[in-house]
Amino acid sequence: MDALEAIRSRRSIRNYSGKPVSRDLVKKLLEAAMCAPSAHNQQPWQFVVIEERETLDRIPDFHPHSRMLKTAPLAILVCGDGSLFKDADFWPQDCAAATQNVLLAARALGLGTVWMGVYPKENLVSGLRSLFGIPQSVIPFSLIAVGYPAEEKPPVSRYDEGRVHWGKW
Structure with a gap:
């Protein structure tokens, strides 16, 4: 699947x-994450790969929007590492870019994510x-459920002219 197809067809799978x-x-997903752009090339990210069923099942006890983890075989927690910040203003953008790379790589590999x-x-x-x-010193930023989809969702165009x-507001 090419990059544009992965972007256009990526959907939240629950x-x-x-x-x-x-x-x-999983290693391919993490390699994709670490290819993300990063302000001043700080690469302030750390990742926790969560595969233990008991642990995945505990997360919805305090994260109200994570019930899909009950069927996901794994999750990736993206964190910002304060010891790696040279400029603390941009770590959220860096971690967001890493998160998006995981979502797109997973789609290209036939996996579903949210x-x-x-x-x-x-x-x-x-x-x-x-x-x-x-x-x-490490801040949990985003959590990504990962697995083989048990649902199909059609692509949705969100383009809004x-x-x-163009050129000015």
């Missing part, structure tokens, strides 16, 4: 077949920090 995702595919927001919601940040023993301004 039902998974339960089939395990190989470590090889992006769950974490940062800046303190209850979500602290819940994940506590569950995974994440140090205070009314939001395009």
